[in-house]
Amino acid sequence: MEIDTYDVAIIGGGPAGSTAATLLARAGRRVVVLERDKFPRFHIGESLLPFSMQTFDRLGVREKLDRTFLPKFGGEIVAACGTKGVKFYFKDGFRSRRDRSYQVTRSEFDKLLLDHSRENGAEVREETDVKNIAFENERVRVDIENSAGADETIEARYLLDCSGRQTVLGNFYNLKKNYDHLQKFSVFAHYENVDRPEGIDGTLIRMVRGLDRWFWMIPLTTTRMSIGVVMDTATFRAMKLSPETALEQCIDEQPMVLERMKRAERVSPVYSAGDYSYRNTKLFGDRWLLAGDAAGFIDPVFSSGVFLAIISAEKAADTLDEVLRDESRKRRLFKKYARTVDYIMDIYLTIVNSWYRRGKEFIEVFLNPTDTMQIAAAVNAVLAGNEGKSLAIKWRMWLFYFFVNAQRFLPLSPRLSLVPKKETSPSPAEPVGAIL
Numbered sequence: 001m002e003i004d005t006y007d008v009a010i011i012g013g014g015p016a017g018s019t020a021a022t023l024l025a026r027a028g029r030r031v032v033v034l035e036r037d038k039f040p041r042f043h044i045g046e047s048l049l050p051f052s053m054q055t056f057d058r059l060g061v062r063e064k065l066d067r068t069f070l071p072k073f074g075g076e077i078v079a080a081c082g083t084k085g086v087k088f089y090f091k092d093g094f095r096s097r098r099d100r101s102y103q104v105t106r107s108e109f110d111k112l113l114l115d116h117s118r119e120n121g122a123e124v125r126e127e128t129d130v131k132n133i134a135f136e137n138e139r140v141r142v143d144i145e146n147s148a149g150a151d152e153t154i155e156a157r158y159l160l161d162c163s164g165r166q167t168v169l170g171n172f173y174n175l176k177k178n179y180d181h182l183q184k185f186s187v188f189a190h191y192e193n194v195d196r197p198e199g200i201d202g203t204l205i206r207m208v209r210g211l212d213r214w215f216w217m218i219p220l221t222t223t224r225m226s227i228g229v230v231m232d233t234a235t236f237r238a239m240k241l242s243p244e245t246a247l248e249q250c251i252d253e254q255p256m257v258l259e260r261m262k263r264a265e266r267v268s269p270v271y272s273a274g275d276y277s278y279r280n281t282k283l284f285g286d287r288w289l290l291a292g293d294a295a296g297f298i299d300p301v302f303s304s305g306v307f308l309a310i311i312s313a314e315k316a317a318d319t320l321d322e323v324l325r326d327e328s329r330k331r332r333l334f335k336k337y338a339r340t341v342d343y344i345m346d347i348y349l350t351i352v353n354s355w356y357r358r359g360k361e362f363i364e365v366f367l368n369p370t371d372t373m374q375i376a377a378a379v380n381a382v383l384a385g386n387e388g389k390s391l392a393i394k395w396r397m398w399l400f401y402f403f404v405n406a407q408r409f410l411p412l413s414p415r416l417s418l419v420p421k422k423e424t425s426p427s428p429a430e431p432v433g434a435i436l
């Protein structure tokens with residue numbers, strides 16, 4: 001039987017897989033995407049970051065995205081006690097050149113990107129499950145089960161794993177290391193008719209921070225909202241409730257969420273996810289690279305997942321294209337790829353660690369904006385996806401973490417209880433244009 005040979009086989013057609021596929025196809029490479037599901041399908045990860053815009057431009061997909069999705073101009077973080085909140089806008093980030101990203105319904109977003117890969121020349125096989133992988137004779141052989149349930153084998157010179165949290169190669173080589181200090185659990189659903197402000201403020205992601213949990217409220221369309229809560233897995237287990245009842249109870253106990261949900265109606269099942277914070281100890285091998293969640297995922301807070309998926313996939317596609325041109329440079333280019341992706345993930349790991357480990361102090365400093373030395377603008381830029389490579393951002397971030405740590409011993413910012421009050425007062429968030 002004749003076996004199809006590709007330059008690159010990609011496992012997974014999520015944002016990482018489709019980004020890499022489009023770029024490789026545009027570079028003239030023969031590329032195949034093997035996707036287990038039939039799109040559109042539900043996926044979580046709906047709030048995007050502005051620093052993905054340059055990749056969307058490169059993919060040639062901006063116009064389609066502009067036509068289809070709500071813009072997102074920033075975020076709002078509110079203390080659960082209802083006494084303090086802050087809105088921030090991406091335009092105010094340190095030396096900002098991007099004022100927006102998108103809030104997306106992932107089923108539509110992922111399909112749009114995958115269809116775009118097809119239009120750009122990638123072969124996309126949906127309902128195709130990768131079953132086994134074997135590396136041999138400078139080739140990788142991938143055993144797949146196709147949509148008709150039949151087994152097939154394809155060959156490629158390189159394999160790019162974009163299989164998301166399935167981490168196909170991470171499991172194959174036993175590379176996955178969980179972050180034990182980030183054992184979190186999330187429950188979430190879509191709602192219609194959740195109240196929101198008019199205009200630009202109606203596009204912001206709203207995060208409500210309690211003592212042992214935080215909520216997201218993401219406007220997906222003009223009427224639909226994604227609402228979820230994140231807590232320790234141990235806290236969820238101790239509730240002894242189904243995800244559906246847990247979500248209802250968490251919302252009911254939370255006036256800063258409930259105040260907007262008087263007319264709300266749930267229009268999706270309640271979904272849940274846990275055990276999702278990990279990194280693979282190696283991001284490349286002789287004939288393979290990992291990108292997106294297949295390389296690692298940190299945490300939903302600050303919405304970095306799709307940004308990391310897209311930027312790592314873009315770098316993986318560029319790396320593979322160069323290696324296909326000149327294999328003698330492979331080792332150096334693969335190492336550089338892994339260093340870069342690890343570096344960007346570490347930026348988010350640091351801010352996520354601070355958010356959870358110094359929970360109260362982080363939020364007290366964050367919600368007390370003073371734009372001394374443009375520290376707030378630097379934090380804003382990092383949360384927009386700025387890799388923070390410049391010294392100008394680095395020292396400002398260092399000072400931000402210093403203030404958060406110092407807040408434990410010395411209340412530089414007013415203390416907050418983060419315990420919900422029974423009566424709701426009007427939303428306290430005031431536009432400040434910057435955060436700290």
Ligand SMILES: Cc1cc2nc3c(=O)[nH]c(=O)nc-3n(C[C@H](O)[C@H](O)[C@H](O)COP(=O)(O)OP(=O)(O)OC[C@H]3O[C@@H](n4cnc5c(N)ncnc54)[C@H](O)[C@@H]3O)c2cc1C
Nearest residue numbers: 012014015016036045046047130164166292293300305306
């Ligand atoms: C609770 C929660 C909330 C989140 N919120 C946000 C947010 O607001 N913003 C944000 O940016 N990110 C968020 N994320 C993260 C986001 O979901 C991911 O980072 C993002 O989807 C990663 O994209 P990806 O392409 O790497 O993987 P995926 O989008 O998961 O795509 C992987 C694809 O691989 C396919 N696949 C898997 N195994 C196989 C196989 N064996 N054969 C063939 N195909 C296979 C899957 O079907 C899937 O389509 C959140 C995550 C969680 C858990």
